[in-house]
Amino acid sequence: MIAGATGAGLYSDRCHFGPCPIMKNPAFQVSILAGWAIACLCAAQEAPSPASGPAPVPAPLRPAFLLTAAVHRDGEELSGRWTYSRDLYRTGLTDINGWVAKSRMQRFRDIDIAASERRGGTDFFEFDLDRGPAMAIPGAWNAREPELRYYDGLIWFQRKFNAAPRPGRRAFLRFEAVNYRAWVYVNGKEAGRHEGGFTPFVVEVTNLLREGENRLTVGADSSHDAKSIPTPITDWDLYGGITRPVRLVWTPATFIDDATLSLGTDGRITGEVRLQGPHAAKQKAEIAIGTLASVSAVTDKDGRAAIDLPAPGALRRWTPDQPTLYDVRVTAAGDLLRERMGFRTIAVRGKELLLNGEPLFLRGISLHEEEFGPNPARDMTAPQARALLHEIKHGLHGNYVRLSHYPHSETTLRLADEMGLLVWSEIPVYWTVDWDNPAVLRKALAMQAETVYRDRNRAAVILWSVGNETPVSGPRTRFHAAMADNVRALDPTRLVSAALLVERRSAGGKAVMAIQDPLVDKLDVLAVNTYAGWYGADTLDALAGLDWQLPADRPLVLSEFGADALAGYRSGDRRKFTEQYQADYYRATLAMAGRMPTLAGLSPWILKDFRSPRREHPVFQNGWNRKGLLSETGVRKEAFGVLADYYRRKANQGGH
Incomplete structure (x- = not known):
């Protein structure tokens, strides 16, 4: 959420991060929230199909400036x-x-x-x-x-x-x-x-x-x-x-602030161009998609031009196997915007995920934004990001990455586009949130909007998640529902999910795992985090006896599962924190997953060991969460090979 000389107070309920007298008024807060919630809900209900382009968005959620594709603009790195x-x-x-x-x-x-x-x-x-x-x-x-x-x-x-x-x-x-x-x-x-x-x-x-x-x-x-x-x-x-990175960017007085395109299931490419400046209205905007197609439109009084054209017959659809990107050029009012974009569709049919109309199984893993090395600083340069994604794509034979638990760098998203890795993206609505606070909901909706506006031109992004491991309650469910409605209004071309908790109970002498969460009504793809065999009293042998009761009408992703192992630590018996235990945990969990009839993908926890002040065992952790399949310096653990072999077999069965 930004406020400043050009848009002061648009998103902030505080004055210099101190209480603002007007916004402190509870009645004012509720009225504002209600207005936004209604606007989001109406926009979601009236949202056009993916073929008809972006839906209208409540004005307060759109940042004053976007500078889409700023990396390609005239400027100076600072x-x-x-x-x-x-x-x-x-x-x-x-x-x-x-x-x-x-x-x-x-x-x-x-x-x-x-x-x-x-x-x-x-x-x-x-x-x-x-x-x-x-x-x-x-x-x-x-x-x-x-x-x-x-x-x-x-x-x-x-x-x-x-x-x-x-x-x-x-x-x-x-x-x-x-x-x-x-x-x-x-x-x-x-x-x-x-x-x-x-x-x-x-x-x-x-x-x-x-x-x-x-x-x-x-x-x-x-x-x-x-x-x-x-x-x-x-x-x-x-x-x-x-x-x-920080960048000083120069533009003309009237400039192209944003341009977006997407391929719809009806075979049309739709989108919009937005100009900013004193002469933004009644300008001719011209868009070229490589050498395949070009189209022009005229901006309205607000500087917006809607784009609609049939997909060229020679268009190659983006897939993980062939991540085709096109040079897109937008010209208007003497300004030029350059982008690299892919075109594909994503949809759900019953329990199936469909990429470009074909069944898709997500062979993935979760990832925190930390580069390899003993002292990561979240300095995600292109080589650092590529090194991580290379291990997923070529080491694990993956086609998908869950970017946890916050929006990762633009560098990472652009590389996912280039390398052919499908992406789950989320904002950090995680564990505990002040669910009843309208100002906190506004923050979540604004963060969500900033993420969508930044990444909606990335073909790799197929899933927007609206939460992770949040305990069920009425206020929490209303909060997440507002987020789901919001993201559908912002981007109806992608699917909505959330990493849910599961309820465990006994039935007929067996352990039953079930999703008992009213949020499922807002989701296209169901996802659950499960750590049976690591947390709790279950032995690895007990996983075969777990009975999963799941909705049959939607695809399911196991968004997390994992066990800690210190790289190089082995023992003669199967004990926790050994590489053998982690490898056996993966074997048992993958076998359990294979019995789930609606399973459409996996993103185990996690590619690489990462820093966490919660994890302070002086022998095995020392401030690191050790659930990575790789150590912090990139050493592969035994479980890496277990998952790689599983994904190799899955890839050989066909599909993306």
Whole structure:
């Protein structure tokens, strides 16, 4: 959720992350929520079929700027060494009692402190970002300096760059992710702010730049609370800071902010182009899909042009085996947008998943956003992301990855498109959420929208998930239902799922596993996490006796199952944390899965060992969740081969 100079207050119920008097009014909150919920529900109910393109979306959920395909635009990368200043007590934002921060502590000030100190006088400062320590950005601070390993709070970052206003051009800063809250200042003036640690945001800085050197200051606050998404307790690492690239982007005064296309089941390609700027209306927009097809349309008064054309006869549909991408060019108002896009359909027929009308079995695994190495910093460069996806595609013979438990980097999504890996995407509505709080629901809907707008041009994405392992209750189900309606309104071309908990009971002397969750009525694809044989008293031999009672009318994905193993730890008997136990666990669970008649895919937990402060066994864990089939440095465990052999056989049976 972003607010700033160009869209202040659109998504925030807080003023500078302090309570806003109007939004504190419960009646106002409820009325706003009701309006949004009705708008989402109506949009979902009236949403056109996948063939007719994007449905209308409630205006507050659309960010002020998208800058779709920003990686291909004119601009400057701001990666490199940034100086920083810790601010655990947040004195750069507020003083005691919530007063305005004292000037001597305001890290965002545009001032040469060393020069001021040389002049002398009564002023003094308790920071100096010009002379502060430095770290590499992008990347989480937890891995950059030992003293920041478990730092959780606010750190200020500064980067100087040379730029100057360009007549007739607009300037934007696009952040791919800052975890978790961000305040952005340029030359001492606020440009915008954002809440949400895994989605991009854009702030306009056209009128803030000056000739020569410019000072960019970003406050990044990693702390979470009961009203954040996620809440403070998770099973992954803190990872604070500017974790993904920052880019200065230049556009014409009127520019193409967004363009999207998708292939419908009726054989037509539909979508839209959106312009921003003083001359966005009545502009001719031309779209070319490689050399196969071109079409033009004229923008309406809001700068939007609807696109509709028959799919070219020579169009090659994107599949994991042949992930064909086309160069798409959009021109309008003197601007050019370039994208790489694939075209495919995804649907459900009874218990089957259908890709391009053909049955599909998802041979996958779950993945956290951590690069290989003993000290990951979430610095997901293309080589780092490719190394992880290569193990799935070519090591495991997979065609699918569950990107857990938050939107992964744009680099990863584009590589999934290129390499042919289907994607499950989710936002971190995970375990515990303040289900009854309208402001928290707004955050979830906004994060969801930011994810969809970023990734809806990725053919690889087939599933939007609306939650993970959330205990059933009335408020929780209403919250998830609103998310399901919202994502259908935003993108009716993909399927909706959620990783559900299962209920265990006894019947006829047998253990029965069942989905007793009213949320199933909102889902296209059912998914459950199961750890029988690892958590609980079940032995591996007992898995054969588990009876699964499942709805027969929809496909099921085992979204998680797994067991910990320390790479290299083996013993003569089958005990937990050994490679043998993990391998046998996989054999037993895969055999159990084979008896599920509606099973349409698997994403076991997890590809690689990952950081987690919850996991502190001094011999086997030491701050790592060891359920990976690979160690943190990429060593394959015995279970890797078990799953690879299973997927090889599945692939040889045909299908995608």
